[in-house]
Amino acid sequence: MHSRFLSSFFLLALLILLCGFAAGKNAWKNPDTGILAGKKGEKLPATLSSSSDPTEEEKGGYPFAETLLNELDAQEIAAAKYYRLLDEEGKIITVTGRRIRIGDRYLDEKNRLYEVYRVKDYVATARYIRTEKLGRVKPGSPAPGFLSKLEKNFSYLVQMAITLPQKRGPGKEEESRKLIALYHTHNDESYVPSDGTHSIYGSGGIHQVGASLKAALEQKNINVIHSENLHLPHDRGAYRRSRDTALELLQHNPDVIFDIHRDAAPSVAYAAKIDDQWVTKIQFVVGRQNPSSVVTRRFAYDMKSLADDIYPGLVKGIFMGWGNYNQDLTPLNLLLEVGGHRNSRRAAEESMVLFADVVAKYFYGIPVGEEGETFPGAERRAAGAGAWGAVVVILLLVAAALGAFYFLNNPAAWERFKEQT
Template structure:
């Protein structure tokens, strides 16, 4: 019996070692260096050969070798995420907006913290709170308040998941499952990174802020969908606040609970070496990007109440409905002009159109046409 018990303990230990998830180690970060010797990216995430990331200027790199805290990378491609975003907007915006006219917008945004102990040394006096009430919770509060000002409905929970170890994501997974019961449109897991301060420092519109890193897990059924979501989010951010999103890091250590929701994103808001106040200003800016990415509109002059407003009396007739009306009008006018030019007179054009209606649409009009003849 004792032998079986010991075997079970050993098996459990092995399983725990196999399912470990990458976590950041304080004061341990990696500089990504390209062929010219230039540092193109810095992150506190554990990196592996083959890992990929997208920089602030949308260059996609892959890690080819690692020596200590230096990761050597090669350029894979330059992704024009802004052009991709404009393509979708120009070709599908009206269609998507029309769909939202007939479907109630979901404005619920869930926010939680897998590592709720994380803090900011300059402001909080420590990099981690043993109680789990780290400064990252205050950053989440600011994010929640900023989302509410955009007309969204944030659901911010500060559930404790300490200690800060490999199993924290398993504990926070239970939190996500509970949040899913409220059917949020998107879910954000708010963290801070562990790098030198300059990796995240920025000034946008005269405000000192910290940049934001998007983290995408590579495992799970939603992996590719999450990657496309991150690209869309960066494109929207680049358009509204250039330089706000530091980049996208593809972490191979796990799915980070992103397999539970197609619009789930892990955000790194600054580093432990940055001021929390700067992180709060950065996340407040990012909140303004969220509505367009999840498919709802934020407060504007046409949307008096600051809610979604699409298709409501406050917002007036939507742009897509107006566009469809113009398309129909142009079609009718174009048809009339074509018939006039092909026949030479309005009378002959009218007769040709009437003849076309009787012959070509006889089956479509069916009973109504027959009833008209009987009368």
């Protein structure tokens, strides 16, 4: 009842705010601005024309960025035409099968942040920005800085608030429930040394990597939903098709969703030896075209920080590139690149066992090597579930502040608003 009251109260406040904007809408009109306009003078990448491009009806409002091709195609992979990201001195920062565009950012293994300013053919050059201080993460509770970043992403908060009344609040039995969701947008992705090819039309080797993470989490008494829905073919429409899977998983109210992939890169780019065992490194991917990208990036930073503490070198870096990757559905939807196509699947599976320790400790405070136990006083609910109350409060404060500021500076709009109501 209390949750329903808060939701209704917020929606009323939001409605009042929107009415106020409508009353003075002439003051906000600007023909030179729009959702796809970008910064002044900035030229957005053109979509790639193809007979397989989705029609407007097929897109169904799907984010514009996903009509772009974000990865190497089969011919480029076969020819080893990887993208190389270099610093201004010509040193290699990373090698990847993801198409790099101007404005993309990369946080490397040592937490050095770079931004791409030039791309020519398959070589991108980035300038060093700073070395990020990720901070320490308190296991089992919302990560440091997570909630504070939410208030800077108003568009995402509005979306969450609109769907909030439709969500059933967790009961006493659900508060301590642990649930992780996994899926694969690119089902065909495989590992050449183990699977004989980089792509299998159907359930490729990447599904077994997901199964390895599922098994490792279940060993810790964590519930896992591993969707093996197919989203073939592996083309620019795959994320549009996997969106239905992500929405289906969200109906179960998981604490986090991982979209598990593998990169296309030389084996040396991902090979690592941790605790005398060969594994593949993991790369996080955050889409820059998400309304919740600030929050997702903070989440990725905090996950890397904890991984660095537990297994230094396990997380290769964080690629912040052009795209959406369905991360607009929830900020706790992280894309994982588990090794490259030239690494062995066995090494990728072993890295998932280590990553399960990171996930279990981050969300539930379960110590490494333990099964289902938590640190004394650690929160048992997930970071995402625990944020709802704070989200509503932040939204109310932001809505009230914006409304007050607008009407104080537009007395005529206030009079029109009173007349309309």
